[in-house]
Amino acid sequence: xxxxxxxxxxxxxxxxxxxxxxxxxxxxxxxxxxxxxxxxxxxxxxxxxxxxxxxxxxxxxxxxxxxxxxxxxxxxxxxxxxxxxxxxxxxxxxxxxxxxxxxxxxxxxxxxxxxxxxxxxxxxxxxxxxxxxxxxxxxxxxxxxxxxxxxxxxxxxxxxxxxxxxxxxxxxxxxxxxxxxxxxxxxxxxxxxxxxxxxxxxxxxxxxxxxxxxxxxxxxxxxxxxxxxxxxxxxxxxxxxxxxxxxxxxxxxxxxxxxxxxxxxxxxxxxxxxxxxxxxxxxxxxxxxxxxxxxxxxxxxxxxxxxxxxxxxxxxxxxxxxxxxxxxxxxxxxxxxxxxxxxxxxxxxxxxxxxxxxxxxxxxxxxxxxxxxx
Numbered sequence: 156x157x158x159x160x161x162x163x164x165x166x167x168x169x170x171x172x173x174x175x176x177x178x179x180x181x182x183x184x185x186x187x188x189x190x191x192x193x194x195x196x197x198x199x200x201x202x203x204x205x206x207x208x209x210x211x212x213x214x215x216x217x218x219x220x221x222x223x224x225x226x227x228x229x230x231x232x233x234x235x236x237x238x239x240x241x242x243x244x245x246x247x248x249x250x251x252x253x254x255x256x257x258x259x260x261x262x263x264x265x266x267x268x269x270x271x272x273x274x275x276x277x278x279x280x281x282x283x284x285x286x287x288x289x290x291x292x293x294x295x296x297x298x299x300x301x302x303x304x305x306x307x308x309x310x311x312x313x314x315x316x317x318x319x320x321x322x323x324x325x326x327x328x329x330x331x332x333x334x335x336x337x338x339x340x341x342x343x344x345x346x347x348x349x350x351x352x353x354x355x356x357x358x359x360x361x362x363x364x365x366x367x368x369x370x371x372x373x374x375x376x377x378x379x380x381x382x383x384x385x386x387x388x389x390x391x392x393x394x395x396x397x398x399x400x401x402x403x404x405x406x407x408x409x410x411x412x413x414x415x416x417x418x419x420x421x422x423x424x425x426x427x428x429x430x431x432x433x434x435x436x437x438x439x440x441x442x443x444x445x446x447x448x449x450x451x452x453x454x455x456x457x458x459x460x461x462x463x464x465x466x467x468x469x470x471x472x473x474x475x476x477x478x479x480x481x482x483x484x485x486x487x488x489x490x491x492x493x494x495x496x497x498x499x500x501x502x503x504x505x506x507x508x509x510x511x512x513x514x515x516x517x518x519x520x521x522x523x524x525x526x527x528x529x
Contacts, residue, residue: 172211173300176307177243179204180236183229190226201225201314204232208311209474212304216475220314228314235306242299249292256285328504347399354395362388405447413443417450417468424454426466426483433471442526445502446470446479449510452495453481453522461485461520472528479524489514489522499524 186200201219208214220228260279317325365385372378408416414432421428437443450468457463463485470479489496491512499522500510508526 168211169213172207173239173243173304175207175211176232176236176303177240179207180233180240183233183236186229187226187233190223190229194222194225197225197229198222201228204229205311208307212307214304214308214311217312217315218475220311224314228310231310231314232307235303235310238306239300239303242296242303246296246300249289249296253289350395350399355392355399358388358392358395362392404444408443408447409440412437413446413470416443416447417470420447420451420454421468424458424466426454426458426463428454428466428468431467431469431471434477435472438477438526438528441506442477442528445506445508445526446477446524448502449479449499449522449524450481452499453483456489456493456495457481457483457485457520461487461489461518463518463520473525475527476525477528479526481522482519484519486516487514487518487520488516489520496522 182200183204186197190197198219198221201221205216205219209216219225362385365381365388369378369381369385372381405416405419407419414434417430417432421430438446454466454468457466461483463483465484467482468479469482470477472478489512491497491500496510496512503510503524503526506526508524510525511523512520513523514520
C-alpha cells in the first residue's frame with residue numbers, strides 16, 4: 156500500500172502547499188481545456204502539481220502523469236482544489252465567528268453575526284455553551300484539511316498507476332530481463348575466471364618458479380637478484396588481484412558511496428576524466444552499483460575502441476531518478492547491441508531504469524542512464 160503524505164513538514168510549507176493547491180484550480184482547468192491542442196503544456200502543469208505535492212506537502216514522488224492521464228489527473232485535481240477552497244472558507248468562517256463571540260462577550264459590542272435583530276446580547280454563558288461544539292467543529296476542520304491533502308495525493312498515485320496492458324508488458328519485460336541477467340552473470344563469471352587464469356595464475360606460477368630458483372641458487376649476488384625479482388612479481392600479483400576485485404565489486408563503493416568510487420575510477424583512468432557528481436546523500440545500493448558499472452564499462456569502451464582524449468562523467472538527481480551521463484570525444488559509432496552495452500542495459504532494466512546511447516560516426520559518444528531511486 157502506498158504511503159500517504161508525510162506529516163513531518165514545517166507548518167509554513169504545509170500551509171503554502173495547501174494554499175497553492177487552492178490557487179492552482181484555474182491553472183488545472185486551463186490544462187484540461189488545452190489538452191486536445193497542447194498536451195505538452197498539460198504535462199508541464201501536471202508536473203508542477205507533482206512538485207507542489209512532493210516538495211511542500213511531503214507526498215511520495217511517483218512521477219508525473221503524461222498524455223491523457225495528465226488531463227484526467229488535472230480534472231480530478233481541480234475538484235479536489237474546489238473542495239480545499241470550501242473547507243478553507245468554512246474554517247475561516249468558524250474562526251471569524253469565534254473571534255466575534257469572544258470580542259462581543261468581552262466588550263459588550265454589537266455582534267450582528269450572532270443575532271442581527273438584537274446585537275450586543277452575547278454573554279460569556281453563550282461563549283461557554285458554544286465552546287464544545289466549536290472545538291468539535293475545529294477538530295473536523297483540521298481533519299478536513301488533512302483529508303483534502305490525502306485526496307490530492309491519491310489522485311496523483313492513481314493517475315501514475317500502470318494499467319493492465321502496462322502491467323502485462325512489464326511482466327513480459329521482467330521475464331526477458333531475468334533471463335538476460337542470468338546470462339550476464341554467467342558471462343561475468345567466465346570473464347573473472349579468464350582474468351584469474353590468464354593473469355593472476357600465470358604470475359603466481361612465475362613467482363613459484365623464481366622462489367624455486369632462489370632456493371637452488373648458490374651465488375649470493377644471483378640469489379639476491381632473484382629475490383628482488385620475486386618481490387617485484389609479488390607486487391604485480393597484488394596489483395592484478397586489486398584490479399580483479401575492483402572489476403567484481405569495489406569495496407569503496409559499498410563503504411563510501413558512488414561519489415567516492417567514481418572519483419577513484421576517474422583517478423585510475425589513463426585518459427583525462429572530468430567528474431561532476433551532484434548527489435545529495437547516498438542512493439540505494441543497487442542504484443549505485445548500476446551507475447558505477449555503467450561508468451566503468453563506458454570508460455573502458457572509450458579507451459579501447461573510440462580513441463577518446465577526454466571523458467566526462469555527470470551524475471545528478473532528477474526527482475525520483477538518478478541520471479548518469481558519460482561523454483567521450485572519440486570517433487563514435489558505438490553499437491548498443493554490443494556485449495558490454497547490452498550488459499549495462501540489462502543491469503539497468505532490471506531496476507526499472509532506461510539507457511540511451513547516442514554515438515554518431517565521428518563522435519561524440521553519449522551514454523545516458525536513468526535509474527529510479529524509489
